[in-house]
Amino acid sequence: MTLDQVSNSSRSYIVKDIKKDPLMTKLIDMGLFPGKEIRLLFKAPFGDPIAIDVQGYTLSLRREEAALISIE
């Protein structure tokens, strides 16, 4: 599944893969690489963008950006 489908903020997921996209390297630069543990923190009104915890810091992502990240 991909990160944009997550609605449960009580469990963590592991980044499995990042889809090929011009934003791919940006996501990796920001620390979202395969093997990283992440957790949904909260969503903005209308469910977009979302905020995730990346082992100690908080990142915000638009839904379409979160859709590039497959998790398990």
Added chain:
Amino acid sequence: MELLDLPGLYSIYPKSQDEEVVFQVLRQKDHRDHPDLVIVVMDATNLERNLFLATQILDLGIPTLLIANMIDLMDKDQVGVNLEKLSELLGGVPLVPFNARTGQDLALLKSVLLEVPLEVMPSPHTQEFMNLEEWNTGRQEEAALGEARYKRIRQILSFCQPLPRKRSVRHQKWDQILTHPVWGYLIFLSLLALIFQTIFAWSEVPMNLIDTVFLTLSQWTQATLPNGSLTDLISQGLIPGLGGVMIFIPQIALLFGFIFVLEETGYMARVVFITDRLMRPFGLNGRSIVPLISGVACAIPAVMATRTIDHWKERLITIMVVPLMSCSARLPVYTLLIALVVPDVSWGIFNLKGMVLMALYLVGFVAALFSALLFKWILKTKEKSFLVMELPDYKTPRWSNLGITMLEKCKVFVWEAGKVILAISVILWILASYGPGDQMASAIAKIPVPTESAQQADYQQQVKSVALEHSYIGIAGKWMEPAIQPLGYNWQIGISLITSFVAREVFVGSMATIYSVGETFESDQTLLERMSHQRNGLGKPVYTLASGISLMLFYAFAMQCMSTLAVVRRETKSWKWPLIQLVYMTALAYISALIAFNLLN
């Protein structure tokens, strides 16, 4: 020693324009800003991600000093990284723990800075940067390199960081409230209201003071220097022009003061977070909201505040539409015209005059959104819009930096925009003071000179009025009358439209000069009376509801502020964008005024 502060970035590979600048400076050894030593300031509580950039810079083969900042928080979170070990594993690169908030150990840092060897640490990965020219084509490869780099960093950190950091939950409650679908927006709107109240309340006194100082200075030079055109130029062109620049300083300083505090506390990132979805359909993003709203105070600091938008197209769109927000300079114009043409009707607590004023602000905001939409379609870009952004922890702002930021913003404005504003106000003054041939002199000569001294003031005002009518601007005003007649205006309004280019509020003063009355219309009703008695060629009143609304719409939309144009030129680095702005806003103003006048007439 010269220190150069580069824009912050997460990776050496550029993804926006300011990152491109850093990339060029660091990579090109012959670049004029290429440093002898790079100081990388890292967040000690988040070393894994911060080492990503740090190791990239080490690999570039430039002498580097690493600073582990926020070391107090690292101790508090008990992350416990062995920094000596880390430095050793990174090939012996100097690594200094630091706390910028308290500034303790600053002396130590300075001494390290002087002693640090300006030599390159051996790096096994320098290879990666050999053919960087091609990085743009090999995005796939870049991602793989990034992954490999993180693997290596994790390995290094596993030797010097026994416990991986746990997310501290101390700020989550705040986020729950500040990004709440109801409370989030309510808190944001109330904060805005509070900020604007404060800006208007606090800037009034200094603005009046600046006004008085320059008025006094102008009168003093007029009285002291020998009579002549040079004296007139200084006292009536140069000094008021300078005053016109300085008058914006209190609002700029206050607005940037507040923006600084919102940024520093981490709240601004949350505002971006909750407004991004709302702004996106219009080609804007969450970061556009602050400039747009700042535009209600003044477009100048608002345009300057768009620098936080890293996506160029979205930044440009924001700059292009910000001046449509009704700024405080439009208020005196609205007030005068509303008093003149809107009937005094009330329904309960709602007063028609108040409603019209509110409608003008709304209409500006709606026009800004729809113009943004238009630019979104027209402007093409390869850059992809994104909002992968860090939401920083909440912090108390560093107050010592508040003053520095405010001073810095004012300095930029005065130096950069000031030059253009000064030049144009001098030109406009010359055009308003001189006319072709001796038309002006002969027209003035026709006014009967009063014998009684009681009528002297009245005579002076008539002279001013006649002089303006026969100046180049007056002639231009009459010349453009056919063009503005369909909007319901006469040549007197034409003159005021031109002089308003100095600043919109000049409209009131110009009207007062043309109808030769005193300028303070709030306390003195003569201007209102004279204007309401104006008749056109057919004997009908000039200032009706139709022409008044038409004129207000014109002021709401037209780009009549050279200070804003000067700032837009500075921010976009070309005259192209301010010129486009001037044209599209004037067209919008003309068309909507034309429609309004014909519908209401």
